[in-house]
Amino acid sequence: MNAIPSKLEGLNNCYLNKLYQHIKDPQIEADLNQLVSMIQSFSKFKGKLITKLGQALDAKCQIHGLNNKLVYFTMLVSDLNKGSDEARKLDLCVNDTITKLEASYMSFFDREVFDLSEDSYQNLLKTDKTVAYYQPMLDAIRAKGQYLLAEADEQNVTVKNIVSRLKWVSAFRKSSYDWDVETDAFNVLAGNKLEEDALRGYATPMSARNLSSKVDDAVVESLHSTVRAHASKICDRYGELFQKLSHNESFREVRFFIKDTDWVKNKNVVVDAYDHFSPTLAAKVRQVLENGYVAVGGVSGAYCATAVLSHSQVHSYVLLDYSNFKVFAHEIGHALHAHLAASKQGPLMWSAASIYQETASLFSEQLVFNHQLCHACDDQERLKLLLQQIKSFQHTVIRQIRNSTFEQKVYERRKLGELKERDFNILWHETFQEFYKEDAKMFWHKSAHYITQDPFHSYSYGFGGLFAAALFEVKEQMGEAFEPLYLNFLSKGDTEGFLDLAKPFGLNPNHPAFWENCIKNSFYKWLDEAEVLAKKLGYI
Incomplete structure (x- = not known):
């Protein structure tokens, strides 16, 4: 039985056991099976959103919560165990399974939300509290509806993107600046994106990101x-x-x-700055630190990964390659953003x-x-x-x-x-x-x-x-x-x-x-x- 890596003990204890105990925890398989069932069951809402949109949104929220629990645990364990084939395969298996299932059973959702008549949509907003709560998300879906493809095409594009991106990103990472490999990767991935953008009708290659960011x-x-x-x-x-x-x-x-290795000093620099700015945020910085959600060393680069299981279950993991205060300030900014947004949204x-x-x-x-x-x-x-x-x-x-x-x-x-x-x-x-x-x-x-x-x-x-x-x-x-x-x-x-x-x-x-x-x-x-x-x- 593989325990959570020892590098997470003491200072580096990220308390991943808030999600699962270890990579052979039987709850992982149980949750993945449950998630598969939930995603497959979601198809029962197909063609019925005009009367069951609120129920579909509740189901979608539960799917995302369990999805986040699985995906972030396997990603973090894989990243913290670079040499572990077992951890890498678990991460790939979970991601591949979930993404393909969502493409098969959930891709109808955005198209049906867009296809709702304005009168039907307004009526749902007035009569269903769940629909009203999720109006910002639904409005965004309807705003980009003109760029959606037919359901079958959405499924094909999703699967194609998964396969090609995984293949070429993996080759790119292994290339060690092999110019031929990198040139091929660029050509394939850029070509795929241009083809998809043309199908959807985006004005520029950057338009898709701008639209999802809600910026002109x-x-x-x-x-x-x-x-x-x-x-x-x-x-x-x-x-x-x-x-x-x-x-x-x-x-x-x-x-x-x-690369200042004095973690205590660098941590205190950031905490002190927040103490002088916002008692609310300072308390949350201390909460992240005291709960052991910060790890220093053992990763390549630095990032913050947040698993949002529900409004009240939010776990932000701050992983740092070294303890420079600027790096910690950057990543704790992400953690604070995630905590406040998740508890509200x-x-x-x-x-x-x-x-x-x-x-x-x-x-x-x-x-x-x-x-x-x-x-x-x-x-x-x-x-x-x-x-x-x-x-x-x-x-x-x-x-x-x-x-x-x-x-x-x-x-x-x-x-x-x-x-x-x-x-x-x-x-x-x-x-x-x-x-x-x-x-x-x-x-x-x-x-x-x-x-x-x-x-x-x-x-x-x-x-x-x-x-x-x-x-x-x-x-x-x-x-x-x-x-x-x-x-x-x-x-x-x-x-x-x-x-x-x-x-x-x-x-x-x-x-x-x-x-x-x-x-x-x-x-x-x-x-x-x-x-x-x-x-x-x-x-x-």
């Missing part, structure tokens, strides 16, 4: 063009300042990420689009940064903090929008036929010139995972970082009145889009200068202060 194509395009216009100015200005400062011994050790509507998830995580980073800035012991420490933040934000915003821009170029070129390695290189260098006014210093392969695994996810970081900067500027103006607004923002989950989420803060994303102001209140604000301090200290 024009707003996202404005984000890209604004960041591209300022990228080289920001990078050059930072580079010139840092070059002048690097002659001083005190600044030679300034780094973007420092439940298994079906808690998971916000990635642009809002990254807003929460990057707001958390900025909160800790500003707290440190306010408590800097002298101007020299303050200057170091500013330099680290500017460099970090370049990676968060400029680098990720650069990646997204490259991704757009790849899809546009793929419409003309398969790309060769040389074509990728040309597009990569073109993108570098647009953003940095210089030749690329790295290969496109090192930033390639976003196309193979999650198309256009990369722009979520740039979006979230700048939206967080806008929120932080409002926080500075509003003082204590900001906290309840922010808590409400976190609790919305997937129920509102960008315009509605921004409105309570007095922000209008459709304003032509919105992204310009975000950049002004982050990059340029920090650069201005850094240059003033450098002059004051006599370094430049």
